[in-house]
Amino acid sequence: MGRTTGSDGEKTEAAVREAAVSLIARLGYEAMSMRQLAAEVGVQAAALYRYFPTKEDLLFTLMREHMQALIAEWEAARPATADPATRLAAYVENHIAFHIGRRHSTHVSNMELRSLSHDRLTQILRMRTAYEKELRAILRDGAETGVFNVDDTGLTAMALIQMMTGVIVWFRPGERLSVAEVTATYLAMTMRLVGATMSYSTAHPFGHAKDAAAR
Amino acid sequence: MGRTTGSDGEKTEAAVREAAVSLIARLGYEAMSMRQLAAEVGVQAAALYRYFPTKEDLLFTLMREHMQALIAEWEAARPATADPATRLAAYVENHIAFHIGRRHSTHVSNMELRSLSHDRLTQILRMRTAYEKELRAILRDGAETGVFNVDDTGLTAMALIQMMTGVIVWFRPGERLSVAEVTATYLAMTMRLVGATMSYSTAHPFGHAKDAAAR
DNA sequence: GAATTAATTGAACGTTCGTTTTATTATTAT
DNA sequence: ATAATAATAAAACGAACGTTCAATTAATTC
Numbered sequence: 303m304g305r306t307t308g309s310d311g312e313k314t315e316a317a318v319r320e321a322a323v324s325l326i327a328r329l330g331y332e333a334m335s336m337r338q339l340a341a342e343v344g345v346q347a348a349a350l351y352r353y354f355p356t357k358e359d360l361l362f363t364l365m366r367e368h369m370q371a372l373i374a375e376w377e378a379a380r381p382a383t384a385d386p387a388t389r390l391a392a393y394v395e396n397h398i399a400f401h402i403g404r405r406h407s408t409h410v411s412n413m414e415l416r417s418l419s420h421d422r423l424t425q426i427l428r429m430r431t432a433y434e435k436e437l438r439a440i441l442r443d444g445a446e447t448g449v450f451n452v453d454d455t456g457l458t459a460m461a462l463i464q465m466m467t468g469v470i471v472w473f474r475p476g477e478r479l480s481v482a483e484v485t486a487t488y489l490a491m492t493m494r495l496v497g498a499t500m501s502y503s504t505a506h507p508f509g510h511a512k513d514a515a516a517r
Numbered sequence: 518m519g520r521t522t523g524s525d526g527e528k529t530e531a532a533v534r535e536a537a538v539s540l541i542a543r544l545g546y547e548a549m550s551m552r553q554l555a556a557e558v559g560v561q562a563a564a565l566y567r568y569f570p571t572k573e574d575l576l577f578t579l580m581r582e583h584m585q586a587l588i589a590e591w592e593a594a595r596p597a598t599a600d601p602a603t604r605l606a607a608y609v610e611n612h613i614a615f616h617i618g619r620r621h622s623t624h625v626s627n628m629e630l631r632s633l634s635h636d637r638l639t640q641i642l643r644m645r646t647a648y649e650k651e652l653r654a655i656l657r658d659g660a661e662t663g664v665f666n667v668d669d670t671g672l673t674a675m676a677l678i679q680m681m682t683g684v685i686v687w688f689r690p691g692e693r694l695s696v697a698e699v700t701a702t703y704l705a706m707t708m709r710l711v712g713a714t715m716s717y718s719t720a721h722p723f724g725h726a727k728d729a730a731a732r
Numbered sequence: 733g734a735a736t737t738a739a740t741t742g743a744a745c746g747t748t749c750g751t752t753t754t755a756t757t758a759t760t761a762t
Numbered sequence: 763a764t765a766a767t768a769a770t771a772a773a774a775c776g777a778a779c780g781t782t783c784a785a786t787t788a789a790t791t792c
Contacts, residue, residue, distance in 0.1 A: 346741055348781080349740055349741080352738090356780080417545070454694075461684075464684075465679050465683070467679075469676075479672070487668045487669055488676065494709050494711075563752080
């Protein structure tokens with residue numbers, strides 16, 4: 303009853319974050335109790351409040367960092383070229399890689415939005431909108447230069463994002479398909495969907511035969 | 518204190534179902550309390566237990582009837598033809614119309630699966646799989662007869678369903694786009710996505726110019 | 733080595749939860 | 763009318779919830 307030998311604030315906080323993402327993804331935010339989370343970390347429930355003032359603060363922190371990481375990875379992967387097809391290919395590849403790599407975190411950020419307060423919901427949605435805006439810009443450029451055949455930029459962006467993010471619902475690493483195969487197939491579907499007529503280059507030119515060109 | 522004048526079991530049960538779908542869609546299953554639901558119906562919490570033995574029974578009933586309705590509507594809309602493109606068009610149109618018309622119910626059935634017991638989860642997933650199997654069969658027939666260009670039937674089916682169902686996330690009736698416009702655009706995207714080369718007929722040939730043919 | 737700070741425990745708080753029980757009233761059948 | 767039944771209210775149950783508080787021990791600083 304008191305401080306535990308070898309206890310370390312930073313390690314405990316990291317363990318709490320990790321366990322929380324996993325538990326919330328599996329049980330849902332409302333269904334996960336602070337006592338359950340504490341047990342998973344190997345600590346008493348009261349100890350959690352040293353790191354997160356409330357349960358909602360914990361949820362918000364997880365979501366904010368998820369969105370920040372998503373935006374940061376896209377900014378790192380964004381190609382310098384102005385060619386819409388190449389930019390779209392990079393967006394698809396980055397999006398799928400990120401979401402497959404962070405399935406639990408994505409589940410949390412997509413399914414638990416209603417548990418946030420109004421202000422915090424607005425913050426998260428702002429980040430999401432900023433990320434989606436990048437895709438809309440690519441589609442618009444492609445439509446204007448005639449390399450894409452898109453009816454409605456906004457609608458197509460939403461459809462593509464739903465399609466791509468949906469990969470986490472059914473994809474399980476190590477089963478029938480590899481990440482590279484899934485990415486290649488989604489890339490091909492995306493290019494057909496937007497009616498891409500020109501070739502495009504990809505960040506992984508030697509990964510798979512289908513990567514090389516659209517049609 | 519006692520039976521209320523004008524009270525009627527059937528009406529109360531219907532009111533409970535309706536209020537439950539709406540409340541669960543808005544707050545989530547775990548976050549909705551039986552007292553909240555009762556208040557929405559205008560009744561005491563204890564009265565709910567006359568119609569549903571437990572909260573989970575209520576959830577399961579809502580989900581089962583949602584899935585049954587989805588399958589029933591598809592069986593009613595399924596065209597007699599063997600032409601894959603026409604069948605795919607009918608599937609897309611039916612799917613989007615159903616999900617836009619039952620946004621709340623869809624939200625419940627898609628987001629609250631983890632609150633079901635193992636056995637009941639299995640039952641719901643079985644129905645879902647049966648429905649998705651229909652789409653896979655259409656894609657397979659199209660791929661085999663050469664009218665579709667599809668890499669992976671199962672993956673494409675999942676991608677299409679995620680894309681189509683995702684419409685409920687952003688679509689709001691009475692805003693920028695009409696249901697007919699959304700359906701037509703999704704149909705066009707679907708046909709490009711599967712690489713359809715032939716024309717197809719639709720159940721709503723006069724609804725929109727884009728309905729008439731692929732490309 | 734003493735004082736300070738960091739990390740945690742254990743117990744408790746008031747609230748709310750799903751559910752049950754019992755009594756009471758409206759409706760229906762006889 | 764009277765008996766039977768259907769539909770509810772009111773109150774209570776124990777359990778679990780998020781959170782707080784005081785005490786206690788480990789690590790760090792001086």
